[in-house]
Amino acid sequence: MNCLFCRIIEGEIPSAKVYEDEFVFAFRDINPLAPTHVLIVPKTHYDSVLDAPHETIGHMTEAAKLIAKAEGVDEKGFRLVMNTGADAGQTVKHLHMHLLGGRELPM
Ligand code: AMP
Numbered sequence: 001m002n003c004l005f006c007r008i009i010e011g012e013i014p015s016a017k018v019y020e021d022e023f024v025f026a027f028r029d030i031n032p033l034a035p036t037h038v039l040i041v042p043k044t045h046y047d048s049v050l051d052a053p054h055e056t057i058g059h060m061t062e063a064a065k066l067i068a069k070a071e072g073v074d075e076k077g078f079r080l081v082m083n084t085g086a087d088a089g090q091t092v093k094h095l096h097m098h099l100l101g102g103r104e105l106p107m
């Protein structure tokens with residue numbers, strides 16, 4: 001398997017795990033853009049949101065809600081982002097959701 005996030009999920013590449021369940025794995029972004037910057041990744045490989053079933057997006061979003069509470073960013077607010085394709089700057093071709101919080105986030 002030549003996919004970075006598949007290898008992180010398998011534990012072949014170390015990561016700072018913050019959450020795991022049957023469907024998703026979540027870990028801290030190696031290049032954080034905010035005090036809380038977590039990547040939420042489905043355990044099944046999809047290249048992007050274009051390929052993923054709605055159940056997968058639902059599992060990722062439910063995990064994001066739990067993580068936002070655990071990180072203490074639920075009250076002041078946070079942002080969920082799924083970069084898709086070149087114009088959005090998607091660099092890893094394994095679907096992932098960014099959870100950003102802990103500071104004001106201008107567009
Ligand atoms: P994207 O630009 O939406 O494809 O996001 C990919 C994200 O993965 C970037 O924010 C990177 O900083 C992050 N990233 C790349 N390699 C690693 C790694 N080994 N561990 C944690 N995060 C990573």
Ligand code: ZN
Binds near residue numbers: 004
């Ligand atoms: Zn993968």
